[in-house]
Amino acid sequence: MRLGDIEIVRELRKTGFQHVLFDFDGTISLLREGWQGVMQSMMAEMICGDETLTNRVNKRIMDFINKTTGYQTIIQMDGLIDLIREFNNIPEEEILDAQAYRKIYNDALMLPVNVRLDKLSKGEVTQEKMCVKGARDFVEGLATKGASLYIFSGTNEEDVRNEAELLGLADHFKHIWGALRTIEEYSKEKILKELIEEHGLEGPEILIVGDGPVEIQLARQYACKSVGVASNEAKGGLDVVKRDRLWDAGADIIVPDFKCADELVNYLFEGAPTSE
Numbered sequence: 001m002r003l004g005d006i007e008i009v010r011e012l013r014k015t016g017f018q019h020v021l022f023d024f025d026g027t028i029s030l031l032r033e034g035w036q037g038v039m040q041s042m043m044a045e046m047i048c049g050d051e052t053l054t055n056r057v058n059k060r061i062m063d064f065i066n067k068t069t070g071y072q073t074i075i076q077m078d079g080l081i082d083l084i085r086e087f088n089n090i091p092e093e094e095i096l097d098a099q100a101y102r103k104i105y106n107d108a109l110m111l112p113v114n115v116r117l118d119k120l121s122k123g124e125v126t127q128e129k130m131c132v133k134g135a136r137d138f139v140e141g142l143a144t145k146g147a148s149l150y151i152f153s154g155t156n157e158e159d160v161r162n163e164a165e166l167l168g169l170a171d172h173f174k175h176i177w178g179a180l181r182t183i184e185e186y187s188k189e190k191i192l193k194e195l196i197e198e199h200g201l202e203g204p205e206i207l208i209v210g211d212g213p214v215e216i217q218l219a220r221q222y223a224c225k226s227v228g229v230a231s232n233e234a235k236g237g238l239d240v241v242k243r244d245r246l247w248d249a250g251a252d253i254i255v256p257d258f259k260c261a262d263e264l265v266n267y268l269f270e271g272a273p274t275s276e
Contacts, residue, residue, distance in 0.1 A: 023210030070212025134258030213249035
């Protein structure tokens with residue numbers, strides 16, 4: 001079923017949501033657009049060392065990044081260590097720990113991100129330009145309906161809070177969570193479980209919005225509802241590969257962006273319009 005740009009994979013049996021959990025990068029923010037390419041280059045260098053990058057290695061890296069979009073970076077770096085050992089180009093004694101690899105990746109990523117943040121703070125680029133199209137309208141529309149909004153991101157918590165503030169969105173969220181130093185301290189599943197327990201919620205009372213399979217799979221696991229955001233971050237519009245990945249992960253609704261914010265909010269809280 002489709003409502004304009006809104007692809008409804010599974011119709012809602014119940015409308016209205018008390019709590020909405022958002023991923024941040026690629027779902028709301030475009031400040032880190034291109035992170036996949038940065039991670040791919042960094043992983044290729046760490047895996048290959050002085051050896052030439054092969055198509056086989058590159059495919060494994062891209063498959064891994066696609067499958068782990070939305071996970072904390074530290075988990076992805078644990079996976080990098082497994083890949084380094086799998087391809088066996090680097091002596092064991094030269095393999096670093098996950099925290100060291102996370103720093104190498106984050107230092108590389110923050111080069112383009114800091115340029116965007118600087119332009120944003122100087123007013124050389126608008127807040128809207130650094131957001132997924134219509135994201136602000138969607139967030140404000142949900143807030144108008146009385147939903148409590150949260151961000152749970154795989155990006156470092158301090159960075160997420162700072163970037164949400166610079167985008168002028170932080171005040172709309174009751175809490176903003178991001179990655180801490182260890183997996184034990186923070187995970188998206190940990191946040192979801194605590195939210196359910198703290199408020200005595202049933203899964204269908206929670207909506208999860210994200211562009212990665214991890215949060216969509218969590219929604220299915222805990223019987224929550226989900227909106228998958230299949231946006232081409234660089235060009236805008238629908239990313240077909242991302243759409244298929246979100247469909248496979250179990251998204252209930254898939255959108256290319258939030259240009260359809262009003263229609264999407266109405267559907268989430270009132271259901272599909274009836275034909276007269």
